[in-house]
Amino acid sequence: MIRAFLAVEIGDELRAGLARVQHDIKQRFVNQCTKAVRVTWGQPNSFHLTVRFLGDTDEQRLPVMREAVDSINQSIPTVEIPIERFQAFPTLQKPRVLWVGPSEEWLQSAAANQLSAWHQRIESCCRSFGFAPDDKRFIPHLALARIKMGERQVGQLLAQSGVCDRPLALGAIGVESLVLMKSDLRPAGPRYTKVWEVKLGCRS
Numbered sequence: 001m002i003r004a005f006l007a008v009e010i011g012d013e014l015r016a017g018l019a020r021v022q023h024d025i026k027q028r029f030v031n032q033c034t035k036a037v038r039v040t041w042g043q044p045n046s047f048h049l050t051v052r053f054l055g056d057t058d059e060q061r062l063p064v065m066r067e068a069v070d071s072i073n074q075s076i077p078t079v080e081i082p083i084e085r086f087q088a089f090p091t092l093q094k095p096r097v098l099w100v101g102p103s104e105e106w107l108q109s110a111a112a113n114q115l116s117a118w119h120q121r122i123e124s125c126c127r128s129f130g131f132a133p134d135d136k137r138f139i140p141h142l143a144l145a146r147i148k149m150g151e152r153q154v155g156q157l158l159a160q161s162g163v164c165d166r167p168l169a170l171g172a173i174g175v176e177s178l179v180l181m182k183s184d185l186r187p188a189g190p191r192y193t194k195v196w197e198v199k200l201g202c203r204s
Contacts, residue, residue: 003183004057004195006069006122008049008175010142014083017170019044021086021100022144029157037150043189047142048181049081049173051119052126052134062180065129066196069178072121073200079111081140083170086163094151095158100168101141115140115175118200122178140173176200 022041033039084103088095106112119138127133147154158164177200182193 001056002059002195003185004054005050005181005183006052006054006126007179007181008051008173008177009179009194010047010049010173011171014171014173015044015047017083018047018100018142018144021168021170025086025098025144025163028163029154029161032157033150033153037153038148039154040146040148042144042146046190046192048192049140049142049175051138051178052122052131054126054131061129062195065125066180066198068125068128069122070198072118072125073178073198076118076121076200077114078174078176078200079115080172080174081111081115082106082172083142084168086166086168087141088155088158088164091155092158092164093155095154096147096151097143098145098147099141099143100170101139103167107139142173 022044026041082102083100084106086098086100089097089099102112116138123134177197179197180195182195184191184193
């Protein structure tokens with residue numbers, strides 16, 4: 001068994017931009033936090049767009065699952081997701097995850113609908129292999145940090161900083177392939193290893 005997830009990898013330029021945003025957030029408000037706040041920061045070299053978390057996965061399933069995903073991806077055109085805003089889950093007032101992603105306007109676009117339809121097909125594929133359903137709305141995002149303690153204080157500092165009111169211009173995630181990643185949990189943070197990759201794009 002391996003701990004696994006499906007993801008889209010990002011480019012080095014975007015990765016560097018995310019590291020700068022992370023640094024800016026730390027400088028603006030996290031250093032003002034009391035000891036009641038605990039934040040875990042993502043490692044820039046590990047940033048990725050999670051498409052579907054799988055959890056413990058039987059390795060014998062993986063070749064057949066790759067074929068199923070490839071069959072889906074053959075008819076799916078590539079898409080770009082602009083990284084335009086800073087946000088938080090579940091709310092800005094009591095954040096648990098700090099993230100960057102597309103604007104609300106983009107989420108209403110034809111490209112977003114195309115991405116959502118692809119995600120639904122991947123979700124159906126995962127269910128057919130026995131993975132538990134995941135009915136949450138798919139909002140493409142890149143997680144910068146997780147708030148372990150002190151959500152309310154972080155929310156107050158976020159509001160004071162105004163960081164969520166300023167648009168970002170970090171570039172875009174090119175959704176051109178889907179990878180299956182193996183995740184090894186370690187004290188210094190998870191280590192990700194690519195197991196396989198399947199390209200998107202209409203093929204004859």
